[in-house]
Structure formats: structure tokens, C-alpha cells
Amino acid sequence: MPWLDYLEAIGILLLILSALPLLAHYYRKYQIKSQSNSTIKVLEIKPLSYKAQLLLIEIEGKKFLLGLTDKGFTHLGEIKND
Secondary structure, X not given: XXXXXXXXXXXXXXHHHHXXXXXXXXXXXXXXXXXXXXXXXXXXXXXXXXXXXXXXXXXXXXXXXXEEEOOEEEEXXXXXXX
16 A cells, blocks of 8 residues: 555654654754853753843853843843852
8 A cells, every 4th residue: 555655654754743843942942051161151041932031141150130022131240159
């Protein structure tokens, strides 16, 4: 039955295509965390909306909270480790 072979091929193609966004997500996440020898480290990114994010960064041991929008960056404060 040749139509079963076509269905199987379509199923495998859909499985591969659905795995690509997951692989891209984990690759991007790994790239952010692998910058450990840099003096500026992005510790966490929290999306707030389509065009706004919160960023927690570390520069020479000090942690800063930044806001990122399509207009630019905003310094929101320094995080103290008390």
C-alpha cells in the first residue's frame, strides 16, 4: 500500500519539523549561559511582553536589573547580596 508509505514519510517530516524550534530554544539558552569567562554576564532574561524584557546582568561581581524595550535600555537598579 503506497499511501501508507506517504503517510509515514509525512509523519516523520512533521516530527523533525516540530523538533527544530525546541532545538533552537535550547541552543540559544546554552549560548547565553556559556559566556562564563566574560566580565559581563547575562544571568537571566524574563520576557514581559512582545517588546519588553527584564535582564539581570552581572558586571565584575555586581548585579544590575535592566529593562529592555524597542526604545532602548533602562537601568532599574542594583541588586545587593545582603
